Amino acid sequence: MINYLPPLSLYIHIPWCLKKCDYCDFNVHKYQKKIDQNNYIKHVILDLRNNLPLILNRNIKTVFIGGGSPGLIKIEIIKKLIKKIKEILKIKNKIEITIEINPNKKEIYKINQFVKAGINRISIGIQTFNKKNMVLIGRNQELKNIMRSVKIVKSTNCKNFNIDIIYGLPNQTIEEAIYDIKKAIKLKPDHISWYQLTVEKNTILYYKKPILPNENVLYKITKLGNKILKNNGFYQYEISSYAKKNKKCKHNLNYWRFGDYLGIGCGAHSKITQSNNKILRIIKNKRPIDFIKGKYINKKYEILKKDKIIEYFMNYFRIYEKVSIKKFSKYTNIKEQDILPKIQKAIKHGYITKNKNNLNTTKKGKLFLNDLLEIFI
Numbered sequence: 132m133i134n135y136l137p138p139l140s141l142y143i144h145i146p147w148c149l150k151k152c153d154y155c156d157f158n159v160h161k162y163q164k165k166i167d168q169n170n171y172i173k174h175v176i177l178d179l180r181n182n183l184p185l186i187l188n189r190n191i192k193t194v195f196i197g198g199g200s201p202g203l204i205k206i207e208i209i210k211k212l213i214k215k216i217k218e219i220l221k222i223k224n225k226i227e228i229t230i231e232i233n234p235n236k237k238e239i240y241k242i243n244q245f246v247k248a249g250i251n252r253i254s255i256g257i258q259t260f261n262k263k264n265m266v267l268i269g270r271n272q273e274l275k276n277i278m279r280s281v282k283i284v285k286s287t288n289c290k291n292f293n294i295d296i297i298y299g300l301p302n303q304t305i306e307e308a309i310y311d312i313k314k315a316i317k318l319k320p321d322h323i324s325w326y327q328l329t330v331e332k333n334t335i336l337y338y339k340k341p342i343l344p345n346e347n348v349l350y351k352i353t354k355l356g357n358k359i360l361k362n363n364g365f366y367q368y369e370i371s372s373y374a375k376k377n378k379k380c381k382h383n384l385n386y387w388r389f390g391d392y393l394g395i396g397c398g399a400h401s402k403i404t405q406s407n408n409k410i411l412r413i414i415k416n417k418r419p420i421d422f423i424k425g426k427y428i429n430k431k432y433e434i435l436k437k438d439k440i441i442e443y444f445m446n447y448f449r450i451y452e453k454v455s456i457k458k459f460s461k462y463t464n465i466k467e468q469d470i471l472p473k474i475q476k477a478i479k480h481g482y483i484t485k486n487k488n489n490l491n492t493t494k495k496g497k498l499f500l501n502d503l504l505e506i507f508i
């Protein structure tokens with residue numbers, strides 16, 4: 132029997148956006164006025180209650196309300212949601228509670244109220260400040276609302292805010308990408324998520340066949356951007372995440388460290404370790420129409436040993452931390468000798484180093500992360 136359970140986070144999915152961005156492959160549906168938000172949240176809470184036997188009385192370490200655009204939900208409904216979650220899960224301490232906001236008129240004026248309702252981390256999806264590039268990736272936003280959203284966050288008691296920026300946009304030059312990161316830094320956020328664009332097959336952008344910056348341009352962008360972020364006090368703790376001191380995103384860190392998470396709402400995923408050593412994966416129904424009929428669960432299965440290994444390393448190697456071998460065994464119930472041949476192969480390629488207790492990714496390992504992960508598949 133396992134006598135150690137990893138920290139547990141809660142994720143709540145809001146599945147609507149005003150318009151789907153061209154690069155988006157999340158579970159997002161077009162927002163319409165007729166949507167009964169109250170009814171959806173009622174089902175989210177029922178979904179949570181149904182999952183309680185899986186988590187027994189475990190403490191929740193972080194809450195993340197993501198989407199889609201949670202900022203589209205009426206403030207009184209978000210207040211009710213937070214109150215209920217705290218009540219049901221007996222959350223007392225001031226844990227990290229994040230909400231994602233898109234900088235449009237419908238969402239930004241709620242920021243103040245969200246903070247009053249108990250949200251203490253705001254994540255603003257800006258992606259780019261360049262008007263031409265906003266159009267190219269189908270972002271429905273205006274520069275004036277981006278600036279307003281930041282001003283509003285700063286006028287609240289929220290002491291933790293993140294900005295999302297994407298680089299490697301179609302035809303983007305080094306100068307344009309660096310302009311975006313410099314502009315984000317100027318707004319003095321506590322955290323910046325700086326992602327490289329990936330064009331997924333099921334997106335509008337994929338069918339537009341965009342011309343993306345080549346490897347050489349991408350390399351120069353990351354090299355220069357990393358330097359600028361570092362010089363401005365942003366510490367890189369994950370491939371795409373940069374934080375000021377003590378401002379790392381606890382929710383995402385728990386995920387990358389192979390912690391447990393309970394996902395509620397349309398399409399949300401859960402990973403829950405049980406006291407009998409099993410790790411369950413639960414995937415909720417993607418379509419709001421099914422979800423509000425009470426059909427919450429789409430799939431539920433036990434994560435296999437081989438998948439535990441790949442998932443563990445796929446996430447852990449993203450972060451700039453030592454990988455404790457002891458913790459690997461504790462979280463997965465897999466012995467060190469079972470993965471030793473893989474570790475030795477990765478060492479031979481120069482992707483990782485190993486001492487008695489830990490694995491460390493080398494610069495080469497971070498640079499060729501996919502090749503490193505191949506070894507663990």
Ligand code: SF4
Pocket residue numbers: 147148150151152154155156157159198199200233256
């Ligand atoms: S705002 Fe975010 S979640 Fe919504 S469509 Fe755009 S990328 Fe997807």
